[in-house]
Amino acid sequence: MGILNVTPDSFSDGGLFFNHEKAVSRGIKLEDEGADIIDIGGESTRPGAASVPFDEEVRRVIPVIESLAGRVKIPISVDTYKSGVARLAVEAGASIINDVSALRFDTEMVHTVSKYHVPVVLMHMLGSPMDMQANPAYDDVVTDVFNFLRDRIEFATDNGISKDEIIVDPGIGFGKTLAHNLLLIKHLEVFKNLGCRLLIGPSRKSFIGAVLNQALEGRLEGTAAVVAVAILKGADIIRVHDVREMKQIAMMVDAIEGHEFH
DSSP, X not given: OEEEEOOSXXXXXXXXXOSHHHHHHHHHHHHHTTOSOEEEESSXXXXXXXXXXXXXXXXXXXXXXXXXXXXXXXXXXXXXXXXXXXXXXXXXXXXXXXXTTSSOSOTTHHHHHHHHTXXXXXXXXXXXXXXXXXXXXXXXXXHHHHHXXXXXXXXXXXXXXXXXXXXXXXXXXXXXXXXXXXXXXXXXGXXXXXXXXXXXXXXXXXXXXXXXXXXXXXXXXXXXXXXXXXXXXTOSEEOBSOHHHHHHHHHHHHHHHTSSXX
């Protein structure tokens, strides 16, 4: 899953693809580099980020989705927790909804997903982007995140969403300390017991910078290490900025695991 942030303030690539033409060409490039999904977001969810008004988020993402839908062959995912944005995105050509709130922030989102019968990503986050990194605490981070995702799956299926359309994401970096993130990755295989496809988004995040003492531009190798470990532990979808490099890592790990070559 290649990341396309149509924002001025995302933590890694904010502002780079805020221009419509640049965003569209970036989406095409992500497909060329080997992305299987393009994930388009119009609101930064970096720590401390404020929410974006509905109209502004629509203005950012819908024209990009409309332009790309006719030009790429791979599915487009919309990264939003607003049901109105999700509805317009699906009508514009998106076919996956990636909700960082796991259907919690907008009470209509569960009905939107159910109505359109599209896959949905349910992600764990402690609090909101504004306050999630204030002082994250858990009794047991792996168990707590597992139980949260189990409950959100139950909520989704109770409201008409098919379980085979649910993708779970433990939310690396979303209300977690360095130790929490490392524990979630170490025990990632636990989340396969939820019976859904598993997504992980470690790309360039600050926990990698903390381990390696690297600024954003120096986190490629650290991201690669996490991607390789995550795939070995059962991740089905890897959400990344550096698609060309991570695609090669995924192919190599899959070859070793025997998924691709016999």
